[in-house]
Structures are given as structure tokens and as C-alpha cells.
Amino acid sequence: MRLPCPHCGERDLREFTYKGADLPLPEGPDWGPDWEAYLHLRRNPAGETRDLWYHGPCGSWLSVTRNTATHAVAESRPAREPGS
Amino acid sequence: MVKLSPLSPFAGLLPREVGSLRVTEVDPGPVHWIAPYRSGLEGTAEALGAAGFDWPAPNRWTGGASGRLVSVGPGQAFLVGAVPPEIPGAAVTDVSDGWAVAALEGPTVREVLARLVPVDLSEQAFGADATARTLVGHMSASVTRVGEGFEVMVFRSMAGTFVEEVERAARSVAARG
Numbered sequence A: 001m002r003l004p005c006p007h008c009g010e011r012d013l014r015e016f017t018y019k020g021a022d023l024p025l026p027e028g029p030d031w032g033p034d035w036e037a038y039l040h041l042r043r044n045p046a047g048e049t050r051d052l053w054y055h056g057p058c059g060s061w062l063s064v065t066r067n068t069a070t071h072a073v074a075e076s077r078p079a080r081e082p083g084s
Numbered sequence B: 001m002v003k004l005s006p007l008s009p010f011a012g013l014l015p016r017e018v019g020s021l022r023v024t025e026v027d028p029g030p031v032h033w034i035a036p037y038r039s040g041l042e043g044t045a046e047a048l049g050a051a052g053f054d055w056p057a058p059n060r061w062t063g064g065a066s067g068r069l070v071s072v073g074p075g076q077a078f079l080v081g082a083v084p085p086e087i088p089g090a091a092v093t094d095v096s097d098g099w100a101v102a103a104l105e106g107p108t109v110r111e112v113l114a115r116l117v118p119v120d121l122s123e124q125a126f127g128a129d130a131t132a133r134t135l136v137g138h139m140s141a142s143v144t145r146v147g148e149g150f151e152v153m154v155f156r157s158m159a160g161t162f163v164e165e166v167e168r169a170a171r172s173v174a175a176r177g
């Protein structure tokens, strides 16, 4: 598997570390179903998923949208930049 | 009084020749990590430009014998072999003692590195001004094309592991004849 880093270009999976699902933060500080879903519930899709990856060599945190069934990568952007 | 004499990172480990691969230690001189602050990139490029260094594109290096400016990350570069000018818009850190630098040369250099580095280092893909932050085995490294060979930077604490890994790879390449 290869992933594109917005700075370095397409690189081997060995250079990346998986950092979990990239989900929007629930609104407000109070506990509720939204926070529970944010912390615990994952879909494990056979299809499109958006996850955080760390590209160790250049130190970039990335938000990568990819398809788990086809390995196609739809988007890879620096996680610090606002997403779509 | 005890007199301390400095040791280089590869002291006692290099130079080494395995098959047709030559590995030698490089004394890089001063190495500074230049990391422009947010919105400081333009001023940084200007200050370095006035000192004769062009800010490098990603995966590229600029300069020559009087110092190299090597892209090492988004909006970051290493100035190797020269002291940087005053740069108001950037964090400049002296990392000279933190890195071990080795030069790898010889007809099998690409074959040997192909066993350790997950980046295409072929002539077509990795030209004369190419550089990459990548891995050597499990080590974080900076690999730079210099002339017909490569210069590899690893953390100084990894110098011993680096020599061991390169030697093992070079030996198995040499064994294939």
C-alpha cells in the first residue's frame, strides 16, 4: 500500500503510522451520545474511510480519505488545514 | 587535568568497504535546522537568498561546495556546511552534533540502498538535486544524492546500527556476484 504525502509525494506504507479515525469533534463539553460515538463507535467500512496518518520522515499529520475495498485515495491533506 | 578529545559519530566504525560499496564518514561542518514561522517563509527565503542560498523545493536541495540547503519537511530545510545568516522569520537550531553523515559510493550503491530505503533511488527518479526524508531500515534518515553517490544522515545515536545494516545489505548484494 502506498499513500500520498502532500509534501513528499507518494510513499511506501512503512513510512506512515496509523493514528485513528479522523472525526469531527462533538459540540459542547457535556457527555452524551455524540461523545460516546466519537470515542467508541467505529464503522469499519468496506468503502470510504477518513483517517489520520503520521508521515514520520517529514513530521506531517495527514487526513487521508481512502477506499478500503479498492485502496484508491480520494484525498490526502495536512490535518492542520481545514477540511472539506 | 583530563584532556577530552572529540570523537566523530562514526569514529572506529568507518570507513568500510564491502564488495564494491565504499562507506565513508562525512564531516558536514555546521548543520542548522531552519523552520520558518507561520507566514515567515518569504522573509526566510529572502534572507537566505541574500546569502547565496535558494530555498529548495520539496524533495530537492540547492547550493554546492560552499553549503547545501536541503529540504527536510513542509517549509523546513537543513543548511549543511555553512553558517546561516540572521533570519528574523524562522526558528534556527544548531543540530550539528545530532546527526551522523555517511557517504555511500560504488557501482552497487543503488542495489544496496534499495534493500533499506523505501524510495526509488534510480537515476530517472532520483536526480542530481534530489533528497528525501525517509527510512533506512527502521531508522529515520535523510538521503541526498551527491554526485554519483549518496549522502545519508541518521541520528547520531543510530550510527552503529546504520553501519551494521548497511554492511549486512552490502554483503548480501556482494554475495550475489
Ligand SMILES: [Zn+2]
Pocket (backbone or CB within 6 Å): A005, A006, A007, A008, A009, A055, A057, A058, A059, A060
Ligand atoms: Zn511527508
